[in-house]
Amino acid sequence: DVKVTQSSRYLVKRTGEKVFLECVQDMDHENMFWYRQDPGLGLRLIYFSYDVKMKEKGDIPEGYSVSREKKERFSLILESASTNQTSMYLCASSLGGGDTQYFGPGTRLTVL
Amino acid sequence: QQQVKQSPQSLIVQKGGISIINCAYENTAFDYFPWYQQFPGKGPALLIAIRPDVSEKKEGRFTISFNKSAKQFSLHIMDSQPGDSATYFCAASGNTGKLIFGQGTTLQVKP
Numbered sequence: 001d002v003k004v005t006q007s008s009r010y011l012v013k014r015t016g017e018k019v020f021l022e023c024v025q026d027m028d029h030e031n032m033f034w035y036r037q038d039p040g041l042g043l044r045l046i047y048f049s050y051d052v053k054m055k056e057k058g059d060i061p062e063g064y065s066v067s068r069e070k071k072e073r074f075s076l077i078l079e080s081a082s083t084n085q086t087s088m089y090l091c092a093s094s095l096g097g098g099d100t101q102y103f104g105p106g107t108r109l110t111v112l
Numbered sequence: 113q114q115q116v117k118q119s120p121q122s123l124i125v126q127k128g129g130i131s132i133i134n135c136a137y138e139n140t141a142f143d144y145f146p147w148y149q150q151f152p153g154k155g156p157a158l159l160i161a162i163r164p165d166v167s168e169k170k171e172g173r174f175t176i177s178f179n180k181s182a183k184q185f186s187l188h189i190m191d192s193q194p195g196d197s198a199t200y201f202c203a204a205s206g207n208t209g210k211l212i213f214g215q216g217t218t219l220q221v222k223p
Contacts, residue, residue, distance in 0.1 A: 004155070031209065040121065042201060042213040043156070050209075058210070059114075090155055097209025098144055103155030 003027070004104035006091055012110045019078040021107050023091030030096060032074035034058075034066060037088040037106070049074055050097070081111045114139060116204050118214025125221050131189040133217045135202035138183065142204040146211070147176065147187050150199045159200070160187070192221045 007022035025032065031050050035043040035058075045058030047066040055066050063085060067075045074093075078085055088108050092101040117136045125131045135145075146161035162169045162176040162185065169176045175188040189196055202214040 035213075040215055042118070042215040043211075044213075045210060048210065092155075094209070097207075098205065099209075100146070100158045100161075101211060103148075103157065105153065105155050 004091055004093055004102050006089075006104040006107050008107050009105065010108050010110075012112065013078075013081050014112055015082060017078075017081050017111075019081050019109065019111075021076040021078075021089055021091075021109070023074045023076070023093075023104055024072055025074075025091075025093040025102070026072065027093060027095070027102070028071065029093035029102075030071075031094045031099075031101075032068065033092040033094075033101065034064075034074065034076045035090045035092065036060070037090055043090065046076065081109075083111050085109065086111045114212050116202060116212050116214045118202050118217060120217060121215065122218045123220070125192045125219065127192065127194060127221055127223050129192050129221075131187075131192045131196065131219055131221070133187045133200055133202070133219075134184065135186065135204075135214050136182075136184045137204045137212075139204070139206065139212075140183070141206040142212075143207075144205045145176070145178065145185050146203050147174075148201045148203065148213075150201065150216075152198075156201055189219075192219075194221045194223050197221050 033048040034046045049068045091104040148156035149159040150156040178185045203211040
């Protein structure tokens with residue numbers, strides 16, 4: 001069965017902290033994605049990766065970076081967390097560019 | 113040009129009724145239109161998807177209607193059930209493979 005896991009369901013951090021969100025997929029998928037979900041705004045793409053060590057900016061990359069050292073793992077990094085980064089963060093993976101995206105359960109991040 | 117506009121933002125339907133959610137897009141290069149369903153505490157999951165070579169796709173109680181000339185597509189849930197209560201997202205993508213999501217619709221089906 002398809003599985004995308006995220007390291008934490010809930011996370012509380014302080015302004016200025018460096019935050020790591022981890023995502024692992026067990027489907028040998030090429031593509032991985034990070035979204036943030038906010039009420040009334042839907043899902044907005046932060047970054048995506050179509051191969052190991054490859055990354056592309058999405059629609060809202062400012063304040064974020066990513067790392068993909070292994071095919072199954074895609075990390076989202078908040079270099080210096082700010083209160084406007086309080087959100088639900090969703091990771092997804094897909095086999096190829098136009099294929100179904102499978103989502104993890106999300107990490108609800110609160111920045112105080 | 114990259115936006116997908118979804119309406120309504122919220123919807124309340126009686127059990128057995130029809131739920132209708134609408135989406136509109138601008139980019140004529142989009143060629144894949146999925147709908148995702150999200151239950152509280154879960155990530156979105158693919159519900160049903162359509163490509164523009166057909167005007168309708170049906171899977172059980174769920175139907176996508178697609179109007180290429182109007183650049184609109186909609187999700188119809190027939191015989192709506194309380195278990196259908198969830199947030200629904202439309203999306204669209206083109207040759208980049210990136211999905212552009214609508215704003216989401218929270219559906220409540222009353223018993």
